[in-house]
Amino acid sequence: MKYKTELGATIKDVNRQTNKVFSKSFYKMQEFKKFLLSGSLLGTAIGVVIGASFSGFVKAFVSLIFGIFSFLTTAIFGKQHEMKWHIIPLEEFLQSLGSLLLIAGAVFFFLQLVNNILAKDKTERFGYDARLEEISQLHQEQKETNALLKQLIEQNQTKGD
Structure with missing residues (x-):
């Protein structure tokens, strides 16, 4: 019985160590990917x-x-x-x-x-380029705002007539 508990503890320890190694290697692969894709490199x-x-x-x-x-x-x-x-x-x-x-x-x-x-x-x-993305989004929002303003102006003109 003593050997079974020691074997179980050893297996759990091996599993923990294996998971730790895999998580570290996965993290390192992600870091390497970031390094490869960095703009400066x-x-x-x-x-x-x-x-x-x-x-x-x-x-x-x-x-x-x-x-x-x-x-x-x-x-x-x-x-x-x-x-x-x-x-x-x-x-x-x-x-x-x-x-x-x-x-x-x-x-x-x-x-x-x-x-x-x-x-x-x-x-x-x-x-x-995040700034270019933001500028494009702001430009689109400005177009939508202008369209709404035109619509409001037209509604006010029709009410005034």
Whole structure:
């Protein structure tokens, strides 16, 4: 009989410890989710990715401008030199523009995926602005108030006639 009570107490203790571990791990998972969805982390990651892509685009744009400048300089001042269209790096510029657009699109769709899968509540979504939400709600309430005021004015005018 003594062993049954000790075994029962041990099982209860194991259950308590297991529940404590699961509740702590669930809490940690919720904290990790909040960390992943925090605006500063996602904003920084987006800034780094888009910034690196934009850097390549700017370099290619500068190469394009200087290539055109070099071509025009040769055309104007170099009568004995033959014209070389390949000195204008248009292909590099178009590749970097395409790369920038593809990376921006991938980041956009990744954020949509994160918002739809991880952020169940609207307020947890990346890009959620509570002030904008309040302004929209106030704007809607103002429209309703204006409609009621118009209705009251019309009623007063019909009573006065």
